[in-house]
Amino acid sequence: MPQRDPGPSVKDKELYEKLRDEGNSKEKSARIANAAADTSRSAVGRRGGKSPSYDEWTVDELRERAAELDIDGRSSMNKNELIDALRKH
Incomplete structure (x- = not known):
């Protein structure tokens, strides 16, 4: 697949590309790639809060x-459409 140029604001271009290839949006991929560049990739997933599942909202x-x-x-x-849209954003 041809390499996309995410622009200068994306700090970890390799991770950005992997996330985009998985089907994530440009915005979500950039957020995750930049968060990973600020710390470490393994720490990004652990940093999340204690929000309940969208199913409980x-x-x-x-x-x-x-x-x-x-x-x-x-x-x-x-409700199901909202949950799907939020998860894909």
Whole structure:
């Protein structure tokens, strides 16, 4: 696959490419690659918070989070669609 140029803001281009090849969005890949470059790749996954699974969130909470991430079409999505959109973002 041809190499994509993620731009100068991406600190770990190799990890960015791997994440993009796995199907992650440009934004998500850049966030993960930059977080990994700031510490270490193994520490990035452990650093997460204690948020409950999206399955435990209410539809209103999911829509609020989707609004924070500017996900299009969120107002007409049902719970499963919101969860899917948030996980793919």
